Amino acid sequence: MQRKEKIFEEYLVAGARLGDKTAIDRLVMLRGPKLLSHARRLLGNLEDAHDAVQDAWIEILRGLPKLRDERAFPAWAYRIVTRRAARIISGHVNRRAMAAELEQTEPAEVAETATAATDAEAVRQAINQLPPAQAAAISLFYLEDMTVREVALALDIPVGTVKTRLMHARHALSQSLKGEEDE
DSSP, X not given: OOHHHHHHHHXXXXXXXXXXXXXXXXXXXXXXXXXXXXXXXXXXXXXXXXHHHHHHHHHHHHHGGGOOOGGGHHHHHHHHHHHHHXXXXXXXXXXXXXXXXXXXXXXXXXXXXXXXXXXXXXXXXXXXXXXXXXXXXXXXXXXXXXXHHHHHHHHTSOHHHHHHHHHHHHHHHHHHHHHHHHO
16 A cells, blocks of 8 residues: 555544544445455455455444554454454354365466466465465565554464464465466
8 A cells, every 4th residue: 555545544544533424434445345355365255254344344433433543543454354254264164164175176277377367466366375374464464565563463463473474475475486487
């Protein structure tokens, strides 16, 4: 996210904290798709991701007046979505097992389409092959431009765990993308 966008988001958060309906609507429009992508990475399907994000927005809007620093909003919101996703995962163990089975069949499909995809698409596909915990960490760090500390807060894990997940994700991505180059 560019500096101007971050400042605009902070402005919207400040307005939303004061109950400005327009600021709330614009904040949801600005941050909503990114929270949905995060939830989808964690949960593996769009339906559960929508549920997690919808519930998270209720919690976010209720807790917004207690947020002391507008700059902390993104990490704080991601943390709420992460917790909502964790609740859904624990409540739908069977659904999670089915998602894991689907993930195991996906690499063959990904290998077929990666040759025709752009470099950016190849990276996205490689991220989708990562375990959900690594995919979430690497996506927040690189795609959402969060610091390691912000990722730790968003995922509700220690900083050291974020660094470990990033290390393993980078290695896996390197191997995956190197394999595509060799073909």
